[in-house]
Amino acid sequence: MAALYVALIHGPVLNKRGDRITTATTGLSVHDIARATATFGGAGFFLVTPLTSQQALVERMTRHWQYGSGAGYNPNRKVALEFVQWADTLQTAVAQVQQAEGQMPQLVATSAKPVANVPAVEYAELGQQLAAEDGLPTLLLLGTGWGLPADTMVQMDAVLPPIFGASDYNHLSVRSAAAIILDRLRGK
Numbered sequence: 188m189a190a191l192y193v194a195l196i197h198g199p200v201l202n203k204r205g206d207r208i209t210t211a212t213t214g215l216s217v218h219d220i221a222r223a224t225a226t227f228g229g230a231g232f233f234l235v236t237p238l239t240s241q242q243a244l245v246e247r248m249t250r251h252w253q254y255g256s257g258a259g260y261n262p263n264r265k266v267a268l269e270f271v272q273w274a275d276t277l278q279t280a281v282a283q284v285q286q287a288e289g290q291m292p293q294l295v296a297t298s299a300k301p302v303a304n305v306p307a308v309e310y311a312e313l314g315q316q317l318a319a320e321d322g323l324p325t326l327l328l329l330g331t332g333w334g335l336p337a338d339t340m341v342q343m344d345a346v347l348p349p350i351f352g353a354s355d356y357n358h359l360s361v362r363s364a365a366a367i368i369l370d371r372l373r374g375k
């Protein structure tokens with residue numbers, strides 16, 4: 188089975204006007220995506236933020252549930268939060284995966300909208316790649332704010348198609364999107 192890592196990008200992302208911004212980390216996203224990562228056999232979950240205050244917040248949160256009073260109170264949460272680490276940039280997260288896995292990960296983006304100029308990969312196809320013994324380590328990118336900027340998208344090896352259900356509305360929270368995507372890639 189190939190190693191699957193998740194990166195939640197807090198910066199740079201887009202705001203409503205299309206400006207590049209950094210969004211705040213949220214406890215909800217840290218906990219929910221960590222649990223999804225653990226459930227679907229992920230190897231790690233990066234919070235990507237250039238802000239040192241936000242990096243410190245992630246560390247404080249994970250320390251509380253790994254070593255503080257939270258560890259004894261909720262051991263399931265402790266397990267999930269062991270997957271969490273922060274990185275200041277996407278490049279740092281990629282370098283950390285490369286160091287852990289001994290090879291460069293392929294970068295796969297997600298988006299609620301179709302993305303031009305990046306090769307598309309179907310969920311079933313990526314799921315098969317991930318199931319292969321010699322599959323490439325993969326870093327799956329999730330956006331915040333109004334999503335990932337174009338200059339991040341062009342660095343991607345592939346992008347997954349937007350998730351749709353039974354309506355035209357598909358603006359999922361990043362936490363719901365993460366769980367659905369991981370289930371499509373690694374669910375039984």
Ligand SMILES: C[S@@+](CC[C@H](N)C(=O)[O-])C[C@H]1O[C@@H](n2cnc3c(N)ncnc32)[C@H](O)[C@@H]1O
Pocket residue numbers: 297298299300328329330331332333334335348349350351357358359360361362364365
């Ligand atoms: C743009 S952010 C919005 C985040 C929102 N502020 C929140 O806290 O959930 C949502 C991210 O979730 C993922 N996402 C949301 N809806 C999606 C969909 N329909 N298909 C694929 N990915 C989706 C993408 O990674 C997207 O960048």
